[in-house]
Amino acid sequence: MKPTPKEPTRDTVTTINEDGSRYFIHTADVRGLFTTLRRLSGWGLILFYVALPWIPIGGHPALFLDVANRQFHIFGLSLVAQDMWLAFFLISGLGFFLFYLTSLFGRVWCGWACPQTVFLDHVFRRVERFIEGDAYAQRQLDQAEWTPGKVFKKGLKHAVYLVLSLAVAHIFLSYFVSLPALYRAMHQAPWENATLFLLVFGIGAALYFDFAWFREQFCIIMCPYGRIQSALIDDHSIVIGYDEKRGEPRGKGDGAGDCVDCYRCVQVCPTGIDIRQGLQMECIGCSNCVDACDEVMTRLKRPKGLVRYDSLNGLAGKATRLIRPRTILYTILMLVGACVMLWAFSTFRTMGVGIVRLPGAPYYLNEGQVRNQYMVRLTNKAAMARTFKIHVESPYPGLAPVGLPVSIEIPAEGEVQQLLVLMMPEKNFPGGFRFTVEAATDDGKATASKQADFLGPDPLP
Template sequence: MATREKPSLQRLSSIHKDGSRNHVHPADVKGRFVRRRTVAYAALIAIYLALPFVRIGGAPAVFLDVAGRRFFLFGATFNAQDFWLVVFLLAAIGFSLLFFTAWLGRVWCGWACPQTVFLEGVYRRIERWIEGPREARIRLASAPWSPGKIARKVLKHAAFVVVSLLLSHAFLSFFVSLGSLVEIVQRDPRENPAAFLWTMAVAGALYFNFAWFREQLCIVICPYGRLQSAMQDDHSLVIGYDVGRGEPRGKIRREERHPLPVVSGEPLPKAPAEKGDCVDCNRCVVVCPTGIDIRDGLQLECIGCAQCVDACDDVMIKIGRPTGLIRYDSQAGLTGQPKRTFRPRLVAYGALLLVACTSLALGLSRRTPFEANLLRVRGAPFVLTDDAVRNQFELHLVNKNPGPTDLMVEVSAPLEASFTLPHHKVHLESLESFRLPIFVSVPREGFPGAFEVRIDVEDGASGKRRAIEARFLGPAPSHKEGT
């Protein structure tokens, strides 16, 4: 049952005094930040749903074939041997989290986190469409069960189940490809039990999270909110309440209203009795998706969605007072102190991010579009015949181009040697592999000892070459027949 709980720093409004769950029902709000977030959410959801459909270089834009150890990312192809690049990718993501949190606060949480994007951009919109605005939802939650209430609840949760299934299938398409997914869906689930179970598990997790758990994921499970205090300082961008301008708060009387519009940030004389600009309407509280009161100060439950900013600005405009009582600002700016953009923390995080991104870029640029590994065939290291010493190698080739290519192979050695290759040119499709046997023989008489054999492989698609060396082994130079 949803009730009106006043939030405080000592207790979350989403938890009753007895410890039971109090569901948060944020009110609708309009404003510049809500409009921008709506556009951002729509774009992110469209990108997520479109990635399996978009094909680059003949493959989906994002296709992670874990079973086949093949990975297609925006026209580039990778295999398991490229896993070392993940180290630099994770480092870049981690340092970008540090850098942007120190600079822009929790912009990720409020504007791009999948939890916020799908909850605010999809599930809450369905809930508002079926159950109505905040007051209607609270009344419905508090009302006894009736045919009308049952019908609305069933319709809402049925819609949640359908959306969760669609999203889980979209998620699965990143791992089995869109064509394979369509084929799997049309077949009996018993023919593909792993895919079916994964889809149902993901859909169940999505439904549980977005239908019931909701803001508790951000508050209880996600560690980011607890780590932000270590990443931020007094000059990080946050959403805050201007205490000096807003306090002491109090209800406004009709004669205290200012009908003329004012410009945001301009000082305004205090109302009679030295009241602050905050009229204690609690509009900033009822629109908060995590149920906090931003006027109590910066809190880990704040996800930086800016709904309280739009709500407060709307009230200020209506009563003829400057907007920006709640705004994006730094802790220093909210208390009237000088703001600093460049500071040691931000410079250090930026330098680490630059190093991680540079390392990732260098790794990607120096990555060859093919693999060539020279292995010695198992068994004796060399074979002696009547007149020759022979070594046998195996060249393992993998094409990592997004399309087919021809790999040219050349063998050379500093000594007079004969080489036997079944093919000097190997045609491979994307991510196709081939094992090429190579026989190297030198005259047995006068054999000087071990030496290096060089294999040159050239990629016909990119023109890149790679040289591989292997040690040719044989009897010691002092070896003589009959001894």
């Protein structure tokens, strides 16, 4: 029986059959301007994802999230756990940018830059096409009886998938585990690094399941971005659409439109939709259908652009406005967020001072002296050892530190806790007041301070 693709409709998800079983999509290959640009950008992004842990900036990889030691290095900026509030500005900034991008260009992120699409289209599907052949050959192979040839092709494909999944798992893990530690673990017995071993195989198994079987289902069912696109785009957003005025009625006879109903746009769609049925949630904006239709129009000596990047208004013959209330609002939010983020990062310090009162009584009286006890935590966030000079500043005379060294050397990205005992003659005690612990590097380029309360009895009359 000749294998034929499934007929897509707007009312159902193509990848799910009526009985709830999975329908596998075999995407036909396509050539064209957008496909070439997308492949170049895809391989550039893959190189970027792979190279990030190898690019040193400030003594650390460009992106290294050292969760075990609660240190996070992001393009030369080193953060510790206490600085993670800054991550809010990074994440929210990326979110606003994504909203802004979607309001202008639809789901261009999904089709061009999302790691799911990048690795699936430019790695795993290329392997599948190389081993099993084009989309028609893949459907034939799926419906054929199990022969040695089919077993060999399927086995080889899934073996390569497993290797690639484990490789991507190692790349992903290198964002959280240093490359030397990962390299050592790869050359040791699994039980010597059981946690890493389980993580690699767990992540690898999830990736294999995703890229070998789940595939476009992730975009359609699991990814929330596809669900909220209807709230982010409007009739002026640039999306991929079909020019119904020009294409209808479909056919090849006299009086027919430019669409010859060849189904080429359906055959190349990675989510199995028919773009001629209008904008749909499953569309990821990959531009496969644009190149496929342009290729057909070129052969028929008709103008390109029957399926093209345009707004819904543009496809209907109306004006498209990129500058509109929605984009203005997103621009304002992005600018406000950028200003707040710049302010937040401008206040970032490569050293930190923390002070907490020791458990027990809030103060002690000894031979006419009021004594308070604290624990001072000094943090060096730089990638080099530094010496900190420490000073206690008080608004009242007579406050004297006991046991606190004038300077302390702290290793790179290290932390030191130092006992601080403060004494003040009871006759000089004016009542509770705040003092400041100041710390500075020996060169004076980095400073930090922290205030705390000095407590005692009611002042003497």
